[in-house]
Amino acid sequence: IGEEHLPWLARYGIKSYKLSHSDCMLNLGLDYGPPLDAHFSAMAAPMEVMNEKNKETENGILHDDKLGLICWTTLSDPAMAPEGKHTLNIVMEGPYDLRGTDWDKEKEPCKERAIAFFDKVIPGLADHVQVAELLTPYDFERRLLYPGGAIYDLELDLTQSATFRPAARSKSIKGLYLAGNSTHPGGGVPVVIGSGIICADLIDRYE
Numbered sequence: 229i230g231e232e233h234l235p236w237l238a239r240y241g242i243k244s245y246k247l248s249h250s251d252c253m254l255n256l257g258l259d260y261g262p263p264l265d266a267h268f269s270a271m272a273a274p275m276e277v278m279n280e281k282n283k284e285t286e287n288g289i290l291h292d293d294k295l296g297l298i299c300w301t302t303l304s305d306p307a308m309a310p311e312g313k314h315t316l317n318i319v320m321e322g323p324y325d326l327r328g329t330d331w332d333k334e335k336e337p338c339k340e341r342a343i344a345f346f347d348k349v350i351p352g353l354a355d356h357v358q359v360a361e362l363l364t365p366y367d368f369e370r371r372l373l374y375p376g377g378a379i380y381d382l383e384l385d386l387t388q389s390a391t392f393r394p395a396a397r398s399k400s401i402k403g404l405y406l407a408g409n410s411t412h413p414g415g416g417v418p419v420v421i422g423s424g425i426i427c428a429d430l431i432d433r434y435e
Contacts, residue, residue, distance in 0.1 A: 229401065238400045245388060248415065250365035250377030251296075252322030254342050257359030258314045262300060262350050269298040271349070281321070288327035290334070292341050296320040298350075313358070318346060324365040324376045331364040338362060380415030381408070389414050396427045397434065405431055 231239050272278070273295060281291060299317040302309045309315050320342060326334060339362035347354035365377025374381060382388050393412045398404035407427040409415040414423075 229404075234400050242394075245410075246383045246385075247376055247378035248380035248383045250322050250324040250368065250374075251379050252320045252338070252342075252365070253363040254316075254318040254320060254339065254346075255359075255361045255363065256316040256318070256343075256353075256357055257309065258316060258353075258356045259312070259358050260352065260356040261314055262316060262353065262356075264298065264300050264303070264350065267300055267304045269300070271295045271298065285321045285323050288323050288325050290323075290326065290338065291321065292345055294318075294320045294342060294345055298346075318342070322365050322377070324369075331366040335362055335364050335366075338364075381410035382415070384415055396423060397430045403435070 234242075271294060273281070278295065281295060284291070297319045299319070300314070301317055302314040322331075339360060342362065343354055343357060343360060363371075368374040368377040368379060382393060386392075390413050393414060394406055394410060395412050396406055398406065405427050407420070407423045409420055411423050412426070413419055
């Protein structure tokens with residue numbers, strides 16, 4: 229749009245936003261139905277352990293034991309894979325800046341270590357992987373244009389969520405409507421779908 233087309237308050241507000249954290253996503257194509265109970269399975273640890281891991285992650289340290297979210301996508305939508313096959317998407321920690329290395333060097337080794345770790349969590353996993361791809365913060369930046377691999381674009385803290393995010397209908401430029409990760413009400417696939425519905429309703433009402 230160009231800063232010159234925005235009032236000073238909008239320019240100030242936009243520059244006050246912080247980007248979200250970056251992550252990795254391990255995408256797996258399997259030839260079996262994994263022994264999981266639901267679409268989502270969370271990998272967690274005691275709070276003190278998670279706090280320590282988060283500090284290390286912020287300092288660019290990668291862990292072999294992963295915390296994250298396992299998504300069995302074909303449980304909800306079997307059409308996402310050929311008959312008898314399944315897909316898993318595993319969201320894992322992934323700092324953009326790694327200590328002493330970078331993601332171009334670590335992408336393949338990290339993928340192999342992640343599969344080996346989750347094989348301990350999901351029995352038989354490694355023996356049934358037919359396709360494997362690791363998306364790193366570099367991939368999110370290069371392929372999806374997320375600065376710094378920020379998967380939610382803007383951070384999802386209290387001061388940048390819901391009504392504190394840019395509105396679906398611009399207050400500064402007539403006829404400009406916004407949808408997506410960085411807009412009201414927030415980031416993540418279900419919420420972004422909601423932002424599109426909100427945006428469409430506003431266009432229908434005002435245009």
